[in-house]
Amino acid sequence: MTGVFVAHAVSVDGFITGRGPSHGNGLGDGGVLFDWYFGGDTPSRVFEGFRLSAESVDFFDAVAGRVGISLAGRNTFDDSGWEGGGTPHPAAELVVLSHRPALAADRQHLVSTGIEDAVAVARELAGDKDVALMGGGATTAALAAGLVDEVILHQVPVLLGAGRRFFQELPGHIRLRPVEVVAAPDVTHLRYAVVR
Known part of the structure; x- marks a missing residue:
């Protein structure tokens, strides 16, 4: 069965953005949580x-x-600027959970009837692979509904002090x-199974 996991870069104090995340500035001010994507050889x-x-x-x-x-x-969809058809993964489509009208472009699917339906649609579209959750709201709703199998944190050694909490x-x-x-010079990768 298709699994559901969340994997996100997070500060030691639990933030997934710096201060002031907004459309076109989804990482907020500072944007240091993803420096490790480009920090190696x-x-x-x-x-x-x-x-x-x-x-x-x-x-x-x-x-x-x-x-x-x-x-x-x-919020993640808007702040990331994907309304033109972008997705966070080069080979995977995107399901957007929103109660507000949104235009879904190619490779995007809008679900407005709640997290359970969004996960069901995503599981069907994932084929034999997994569903990757993004953003604090969708992740929290899925955790509360008992729909998450794994939590993966890429913990960056920084205290941001403010921003959007995961x-x-x-x-x-x-x-x-x-x-x-897995400890690395600029991030520690932590993988957890959700205990049911």
């Missing part, structure tokens, strides 16, 4: 132009290679089981 086999550290490349490419489709909430308020505790830890 080893090219990614999945994302053209990414040059990662030797410690990061195998972990990153293994996760990126699992993606059959991405699923993002409306995890929003959840209805209760969600237990995670550590599966893998």
Whole structure:
């Protein structure tokens, strides 16, 4: 069965953007959370132009290679500037979860009836690969609904102090089981299974 995971770069204090994320400035001010994409000498086999550290490349490419489709909430969609048809993954289409009208372009699918329906559509479109969640709102809703199998954090050694938090308020505790830890010079990759 198609799995559902979230993988995101996050600061040590839990932010996925700097201050002031907005349309065309999705990372907010500073944008340091993704410097590790270009901080090494080893090219990614999945994302053209990414040059990662030797410690990061195998972990990153293994996760990126699992993606059959991405699923993002409306804030992530708007702030990332994908309304013209872009997607976050070079080989995967995008499901956008939004209660507000949005234009879905080629390789994009709009779902407005909630996270359960969005994940169901994404699973169908993913084929034999996995669904990759993006953004704090969609991730939190999917976690609260018991739809997430794995949480992968690319923890960057920085305290941002403000920005958009990754995890929003959840209805209760969600237990995670550590599966893998990969330390790299500019990021630590943490993979957790969601305990059911």
